[in-house]
Amino acid sequence: MSTQLSHADWQKLAGDLRYETRAFIGNRFVDAASGERFATINPATGEVLAEIASCDAPDVELAVRHARDAYNRGDWSRLAPGKRKQAMLRLAELMERHKNELALLDTLDMGKPVGSSLGDMSGAIGCIRYNAETIDKVYGEVAPTGEESLGLVLREPLGVVASIVPWNFPLMMTAWKIGPALAAGNSVILKPSEKSPLSALRLAQLAQEAGLPDGVFQVLSGFGHTAGKALALSMDVDCLSFTGSTGVGKQLMQYAGQSNLKRIYLECGGKSPNLVFADCKDIDSVAENAAAAIFHNQGEVCIAGSRLLVENPIREAFIERVLAHAENMQPGDPLDPASFMGAIVDEVQHKRILDYIRQGVEEGAHLRTGGAAVSPVEGGLFVAPTIFDGVTPQMAIGREEVFGPVLSVFGFDSEEEAVAMANDSEYGLAAGLWSQDIDRIMRVSRRLHSGQVFVNNWAGGDMTVPFGGVKQSGNGRDKSHHSLEEYSELKTVWMSLAP
Numbered sequence: 001m002s003t004q005l006s007h008a009d010w011q012k013l014a015g016d017l018r019y020e021t022r023a024f025i026g027n028r029f030v031d032a033a034s035g036e037r038f039a040t041i042n043p044a045t046g047e048v049l050a051e052i053a054s055c056d057a058p059d060v061e062l063a064v065r066h067a068r069d070a071y072n073r074g075d076w077s078r079l080a081p082g083k084r085k086q087a088m089l090r091l092a093e094l095m096e097r098h099k100n101e102l103a104l105l106d107t108l109d110m111g112k113p114v115g116s117s118l119g120d121m122s123g124a125i126g127c128i129r130y131n132a133e134t135i136d137k138v139y140g141e142v143a144p145t146g147e148e149s150l151g152l153v154l155r156e157p158l159g160v161v162a163s164i165v166p167w168n169f170p171l172m173m174t175a176w177k178i179g180p181a182l183a184a185g186n187s188v189i190l191k192p193s194e195k196s197p198l199s200a201l202r203l204a205q206l207a208q209e210a211g212l213p214d215g216v217f218q219v220l221s222g223f224g225h226t227a228g229k230a231l232a233l234s235m236d237v238d239c240l241s242f243t244g245s246t247g248v249g250k251q252l253m254q255y256a257g258q259s260n261l262k263r264i265y266l267e268c269g270g271k272s273p274n275l276v277f278a279d280c281k282d283i284d285s286v287a288e289n290a291a292a293a294i295f296h297n298q299g300e301v302c303i304a305g306s307r308l309l310v311e312n313p314i315r316e317a318f319i320e321r322v323l324a325h326a327e328n329m330q331p332g333d334p335l336d337p338a339s340f341m342g343a344i345v346d347e348v349q350h351k352r353i354l355d356y357i358r359q360g361v362e363e364g365a366h367l368r369t370g371g372a373a374v375s376p377v378e379g380g381l382f383v384a385p386t387i388f389d390g391v392t393p394q395m396a397i398g399r400e401e402v403f404g405p406v407l408s409v410f411g412f413d414s415e416e417e418a419v420a421m422a423n424d425s426e427y428g429l430a431a432g433l434w435s436q437d438i439d440r441i442m443r444v445s446r447r448l449h450s451g452q453v454f455v456n457n458w459a460g461g462d463m464t465v466p467f468g469g470v471k472q473s474g475n476g477r478d479k480s481h482h483s484l485e486e487y488s489e490l491k492t493v494w495m496s497l498a499p
């Protein structure tokens with residue numbers, strides 16, 4: 001991926017950066033009540049970037065109070081949608097102006113290549129703009145009554161929305177959550193991942209500059225088991241929107257049940273199948289896409305195409321092409337715009353990926369390339385693109401989400417077998433399908449248990465289409481006007497009219 005700035009430009013920009021390290025509560029940047037801080041580390045170098053305010057239950061309580069006050073005050077929740085739109089467009093404009101800086105913060109915090117982060121920023125800014133532009137085009141309904149009554153169906157904001165997001169696309173996942181929630185008129189409390197808090201805190205500065213009223217958007221930096229848990233257990237949070245692992249998603253549902261039955265939207269993990277039929281067009285280009293589907297963002301992608309299912313007659317030739325493309329997708333310095341892959345987010349994740357690779361070998365899968373840590377930058381955490389062939393659905397690397405650059409290749413002999421293998425997963429987030437046969441494309445697309453199906457592409461789609469999963473990949477839908485619906489509630493007003 002190319003950017004206009006050179007490697008040296010990005011290094012200089014990184015050296016000049018100043019970080020916001022305090023939480024943003026009630027329109028002020030503050031330390032955590034406890035005074036506690038945690039380190040955020042650049043995984044490409046091992047350097048501590050900053051010590052960040054570590055929020056916990058008392059900070060959550062304060063932020064929720066500010067959020068509720070803002071909601072009751074009504075200077076956002078009851079503001080004309082066209083005026084909310086103006087404020088959100090100002091925010092988008094500020095994000096655009098500081099796009100390089102925001103991209104750099106994500107790259108330094110979690111290791112992804114800066115070219116990739118810039119792509120995320122376009123997505124994040126586009127999401128804020130889309131929701132701003134949509135909100136003043138949403139109408140309520142008038143029910144089909146007789147003359148003696150008037151039935152109105154109004155759309156109202158939910159109240160206080162807490163958004164808990166992961167580290168793999170820090171600012172883009174944030175935008176997918178806060179864009180529709182703010183546009184709908186809610187007060188939003190964001191908890192970024194403890195592994196990537198920097199861009200969220202910078203976003204808070206920009207939201208303040210854009211003039212969002214006090215308490216409408218707040219950012220609580222902190223850990224999941226402290227700040228995240230307190231938000232999920234709060235009796236005064238009306239909705240929890242979450243992107244992260246399936247395990248934590250399950251816990252959050254319990255917290256919602258234990259507290260106030262808050263509405264909960266979950267975008268969780270995946271083990272996405274990518275089905276390549278022998279009649280696909282241009283094997284080499286499909287192979288390049290299949291490699292990018294798993295190696296983009298170091299494989300730390302919820303919709304990573306981690307299970308590659310190839311029709312047996314072309315399997316070996318296809319793998320050869322994937323191997324050739326993987327060779328060009330090696331990790332490099334995330335600040336070098338030429339790097340395809342960057343660093344793995346932290347030591348825990350790095351070890352987890354290497355453990356899965358070892359288990360794959362032990363369980364009898366055939367390692368075709370990679371399989372080891374590499375060091376393009378001294379002190380950094382990197383893993384080479386790794387490809388296993390001869391994987392079975394019983395193997396851990398064939399079933400479980402690795403969340404790293406590890407591709408598992410399976411063979412199949414028939415369409416039926418391919419669909420059965422694809423659906424044999426607890427997840428259902430994304431699936432890919434490569435073929436030129438339109439009848440097969442329609443048949444298979446309908447049969448795949450998946451929130452999205454990519455036909456002759458991987459990860460296609462823009463703001464106009466919903467994004468989310470089925471099964472244990474979750475239940476919410478980000479993007480499109482459907483996400484706006486999720487952050488609002490229908491209210492019926494039934495009026496009796498005099499004859």
Ligand code: NAD
Nearest residue numbers: 165166167192193223224228229244245248267268269302
């Ligand atoms: P994670 O579940 O560990 O953490 C996600 C967020 O939840 C973080 O902010 C974390 O602090 C918080 N959290 C952790 N424990 C908590 C608790 N007990 N209570 C409240 N909050 C808690 O996930 P991660 O490692 O940050 O991200 C990787 C996971 O996210 C992968 O499983 C990936 O598939 C998933 N993901 C899904 C999507 C999607 O759209 N479906 C997108 C990106 C990532």
